[in-house]
Amino acid sequence: MTEIRRRRAAVIGGGITGISAALFLQRDGHDVTVFERDEIGTGTSMGNSGVISIAGCIPTSVPGIVGRVPKMLMDPYGPLSIRWGYLPNLLPWLVSFARNSREDRVRANARAKSALLELSHAAYDTLIEQADAESMISRRGVLKVFRSNASFAGAKFEMDVMRECGRKFTVLGADDIRQMEPALQPIFEHGIFYDDNSALRHPGRLVQRFARTFVEGGGKIVKETVTGFQGDTAIRTQAGDHETDIIVIAAGSWSADLVRQLGSRIMLDTERGYHIMLPHPDTTLNRPVALAEHSVFLSPMEHGLRMTTGVELGGNEAPPDFTRARRMVGHISDAVKGFRTAEQSNWLGFRPSTPSGVPYLGALPRHPNVYLAAGGGHVGMTMGPVSGRIVADLVAGRDPGVDLTPYRIG
Numbered sequence: 001m002t003e004i005r006r007r008r009a010a011v012i013g014g015g016i017t018g019i020s021a022a023l024f025l026q027r028d029g030h031d032v033t034v035f036e037r038d039e040i041g042t043g044t045s046m047g048n049s050g051v052i053s054i055a056g057c058i059p060t061s062v063p064g065i066v067g068r069v070p071k072m073l074m075d076p077y078g079p080l081s082i083r084w085g086y087l088p089n090l091l092p093w094l095v096s097f098a099r100n101s102r103e104d105r106v107r108a109n110a111r112a113k114s115a116l117l118e119l120s121h122a123a124y125d126t127l128i129e130q131a132d133a134e135s136m137i138s139r140r141g142v143l144k145v146f147r148s149n150a151s152f153a154g155a156k157f158e159m160d161v162m163r164e165c166g167r168k169f170t171v172l173g174a175d176d177i178r179q180m181e182p183a184l185q186p187i188f189e190h191g192i193f194y195d196d197n198s199a200l201r202h203p204g205r206l207v208q209r210f211a212r213t214f215v216e217g218g219g220k221i222v223k224e225t226v227t228g229f230q231g232d233t234a235i236r237t238q239a240g241d242h243e244t245d246i247i248v249i250a251a252g253s254w255s256a257d258l259v260r261q262l263g264s265r266i267m268l269d270t271e272r273g274y275h276i277m278l279p280h281p282d283t284t285l286n287r288p289v290a291l292a293e294h295s296v297f298l299s300p301m302e303h304g305l306r307m308t309t310g311v312e313l314g315g316n317e318a319p320p321d322f323t324r325a326r327r328m329v330g331h332i333s334d335a336v337k338g339f340r341t342a343e344q345s346n347w348l349g350f351r352p353s354t355p356s357g358v359p360y361l362g363a364l365p366r367h368p369n370v371y372l373a374a375g376g377g378h379v380g381m382t383m384g385p386v387s388g389r390i391v392a393d394l395v396a397g398r399d400p401g402v403d404l405t406p407y408r409i410g
């Protein structure tokens, strides 16, 4: 094996992607500093549904979605809302989103996501072992349940594409669902069980555990906001310039602004999403359960039951509006026995999303020492560690074991 030259690396962003990149770079012997403006692991990587979604290759943009948008928007319990004032900023992203809903594009995008998902568990397991964090993950699969035959029939395309991509799942009937999740009311006729998916008991705490391991290994975390760059060899924060040899931009849905400063444009915006923490019901769920008709996830976590909702398009700046998420709590209360609706806490997060659902991963054009790892969207918590591993491979000149063409920048 060729020896890796020890270099200074600056990672921007202390979410799952940045901390994973930091750990993998550190494993190669580099001198790594993470720049994070907030507390580590308190951003989008904290409040998500906690699913390591190895099966999650289906992009949001699927055939027919554009035609369904008006109905989704008008439905007070629908999975989509828009902050209309933000619409002009979003138009190029939306046009690309619509183009990506062509069937051949969806299949190609699903294959590209799938190639990373396939490698995701191995990358997670490397970090989980290093951080001694096995107790923070539950490996019991994930369930999606359908009340009606019609909505299950609507999942046929999704299942066909998952099969083509080699994603593993099992179709269940009403009795299987009852046995697997006795806490669910007996109103679900069909289910899809994602055998390979796992669940995090507290995603934010896991990121913090990884960060602690990084610091124990000699890594530095600097609580500063990156505002720009000095060529490829220094990043600028409000406190001054920090020299470095390698830069990794892993700033979630804020990455586009940083990339723009280096002369590249990327199609990255945010699909905002909310969670509401509820007390565990009398009998808690054994695993995360997606309620297909409502685009809602119910994830049993160490500190309660987390309900996460669909998508709000509105950029990074607009303040939260919990109306829809709260309305949903009452709406789904008949799904689980002994469901408790008392809100414990709430949260808004910013999925870093490309219109295709395929993330960016690789060096920036004309900046061979600046790497971008962003755009994991709905499965960014899943893809964080593998993205970090691949960045370290590229820095080391190692074969990442996957064709990176679909993720390239520019």
Ligand SMILES: Cc1cc2nc3c(=O)[nH]c(=O)nc-3n(C[C@H](O)[C@H](O)[C@H](O)COP(=O)(O)OP(=O)(O)OC[C@H]3O[C@@H](n4cnc5c(N)ncnc54)[C@H](O)[C@@H]3O)c2cc1C
Pocket: 012, 013, 014, 015, 016, 017, 018, 035, 036, 037, 038, 041, 042, 043, 044, 045, 046, 047, 048, 049, 050, 051, 052, 053, 224, 225, 226, 227, 250, 251, 252, 253, 254, 255, 271, 272, 273, 274, 275, 308, 309, 348, 349, 350, 351, 352, 373, 374, 375, 376, 377, 378, 379, 380, 381, 382, 383, 384
């Ligand atoms: C409701 C909801 C449910 C979800 N459920 C799942 C799920 O079950 N499974 C899954 O795989 N994914 C899920 N996701 C998606 C997932 O949470 C995100 O894709 C993922 O957390 C993104 O991680 P990241 O590290 O790339 O970005 P982030 O976690 O957003 O981290 C980026 C960090 O960069 C910092 N930063 C930004 N700009 C700067 C700057 N200029 N200087 C310094 N620091 C900066 C931010 O403060 C932030 O901490 C969900 C998302 C939402 C909203």
